[in-house]
Amino acid sequence: MRLAEIAVALSGRLEGPDREVARLAAPDQAQPGDLVAIREARWLAPALEARAAVVVDEATVLPEGTSAVRVASVAAVWPRLLDLFAWEDDWGKGVHPTAWVEPGAEIAPTASVGAFACVRRGAVVGPGAVVGPYAYVGEDCRVEAGAVLEPRVTLHRGTVVGPRCRVMAGAVIGAAGFGFQDGQRLMHTGRVVLEEGVEVGPQAVIERSVVGEARVGAHTKIGGAVYVGHNARIGRGVVIVSQTGLGGSVTLEDGVILAGQVGVADHVTVGAGARVGAKGGVTKNVPPGETWGGVPARPLREYWRRLALLDRLEELLKRLKEGQRDG
């Protein structure tokens, strides 16, 4: 791609000599012929040193002769710039000759089913949907229009993957939950429903319900290796960062954000728009809109106040002791 084209695509303007750029590069890895987007001022020097072309804000001062695309805001054009250099894995087109589509499964003509994928009877794969290599679509599942299953996704029977969802490599959806009574496994009669535009990260697990639907609301983003226990109710626009775990019967209302490695205890509700900091252990309901942290989790202000108090504790105790001696 030439810088002049990139300038047009970003609604910016070319400065210095036009040239071909092969790759979009990270500033610390740039080589001659690369393009580097200067999102932080400290990245400019290494990029220029590597003789890379740059994308810069209006305010950035450049040495004469630098090949650059100037834009109003590098941050604002960032997604568009990435799109110019984007690639996606090719999971295959049409139904791969090694795939197994069981009689009674329904594959839309514009859908694709990758190498060694398996689609069972009663399952429906919608228009433009992609069932990646090794993906397993159990009986009566629905993979709706434009949804993508990356390699090795497992959909237990009856799972619904809504339109334009993306389920990443190795994720397991609809597994029976960890529920026992008197040492016997309780049957899990429910299923998992992902609403429109949900993303599920690699290796994540979403258990199905003992009874009814474990729903994940539209546009919710579930990170990699997240574990969602049975009977979950997850709202719309929720964000769950990687390695976080939800116990059983947890409710996350709309817009909740859980950072990484958080744990939420059984039967807890996290209110709409609430946030929990990384590694927090949530043992009771979090009111809507609040930000909590720590183990057991509490409002972040309290958590920080306690950390600050502990930081000063040795000094405080020493002073109290001196006060006694002096008094």
Next chain:
Amino acid sequence: MRLAEIAVALSGRLEGPDREVARLAAPDQAQPGDLVAIREARWLAPALEARAAVVVDEATVLPEGTSAVRVASVAAVWPRLLDLFAWEDDWGKGVHPTAWVEPGAEIAPTASVGAFACVRRGAVVGPGAVVGPYAYVGEDCRVEAGAVLEPRVTLHRGTVVGPRCRVMAGAVIGAAGFGFQDGQRLMHTGRVVLEEGVEVGPQAVIERSVVGEARVGAHTKIGGAVYVGHNARIGRGVVIVSQTGLGGSVTLEDGVILAGQVGVADHVTVGAGARVGAKGGVTKNVPPGETWGGVPARPLREYWRRLALLDRLEELLKRLKEGQRDG
């Protein structure tokens, strides 16, 4: 199913008009024609509002005309009620045409081997056992009578899965452990043995031993995404909740319960019947029967006492300071 039949199956009695019920539903998702088991009093109103039939205890007061099954205890019939509406994934019957069974593997006539499964030479799959889609049964493994391997289970060479075990999607059993000496990987010469009735959750990993057998005792339940390091000794009837990790050479005696996201350090023994609360970090041996929590873990009473002390700390320090001023 008709309510009258359900009443018989639960040894209860039909009250109000008999009717057909299509689904067992969660109270917050109930629709007309559904059945809802009222295990908590607060669930009755939404179930009735949805015009669902209900399963209730003797004491529950119902509006006239409600279709209901009355039982002595909803909690007690719960597993049986679930069984009435239960389903299991169908992993296939017989040996699937896409499966690869290597010459020298032995598959019982009543066993099944699913789509794209692979059973290597020297492996034995017992009567009624199920090797699910994509499951890999390495050389010389034994999958004993009635055991179930869900999709994508990987059994490294020599692994034994005992009778009626269930290994869930994506679990890896018998991987070489994380052991190095002078930067070189130590060879892991051992194997993993799951005794009768063990359950292993989705994505869990059980490493094999450097030497000898890493055993998991009968009826132990290992949750999803649990990580068991090499040389483990896990007793009978142990419960390990999801995302917990065991270091190397850890011993869990019979009946131990580890909650979610717990970590146990290398070479630690957790005594028979001991419990560790969620997110606990166990750095030393836990005596039998005790309940521990926190990081580093300590007896739960101490852990709670400390939390309570910290909750009052600011106030305590303030009072001491005031005492000095006043004194």
Next chain:
Amino acid sequence: MRLAEIAVALSGRLEGPDREVARLAAPDQAQPGDLVAIREARWLAPALEARAAVVVDEATVLPEGTSAVRVASVAAVWPRLLDLFAWEDDWGKGVHPTAWVEPGAEIAPTASVGAFACVRRGAVVGPGAVVGPYAYVGEDCRVEAGAVLEPRVTLHRGTVVGPRCRVMAGAVIGAAGFGFQDGQRLMHTGRVVLEEGVEVGPQAVIERSVVGEARVGAHTKIGGAVYVGHNARIGRGVVIVSQTGLGGSVTLEDGVILAGQVGVADHVTVGAGARVGAKGGVTKNVPPGETWGGVPARPLREYWRRLALLDRLEELLKRLKEGQRDG
């Protein structure tokens, strides 16, 4: 194998009657005919009681007639002894008849591709490399000489697995990262490069970069179920124990050691040779060579000092109060 042969292989000497040994056993599992290496003095009694042969240090006193191999140091010969009894899974030789090698992929004549593996166009599998069963090698990937992919490894497009790397079962390399702007997924235009001799544990995930290469330095060992967020820079000889997670844009310099279940926040750098204790939560840069622990992580001395202070806190407060009363 006979003890006399083992003695030669370990540069030790045979003591007592020579005999055949079938297995190398753990001391608590030894049976007659087994061999037990006595690495801790307390292991001798159970080994002898089981009438196992033993490998012992010069100083160990043995009952007359014990079959033993004496060596200068059991610890020093340990790796060699394991090598004598080592086995590896057989992932297959040559290209398995069920594998799918897309036209345009290049497989070295000495490489092997296992059952149901898939190698896409543009991918290169080097001499002696092993693509295990169900492994997926995406377009334009490179699996270099002697590298091993265990079953179910997923390499997203363009991933480079360096010479003699080992990627264990179920690991996912090159997945798109968890990056969103205004609710839209950012395209991830980069790729992952594993340098020579890297090991990646079962179920681990390494996300690719938004831009450029997420590199893992030579001989680094990444444990099972580790999660590496996008844009990582991981140095040489780093060790990351299982279940640890790195946020986005994390730098681990050469020789860093992260214990299990650690979390590292976005944009943090851990300096060369630094260490973080198990379950630590790293929220800011760790200087080279330091050892940190706790949440939020701090220098280990400070962390321990604080733990000790808290252990004495109740007593300290009580004494201060008594001091006031008495004063």
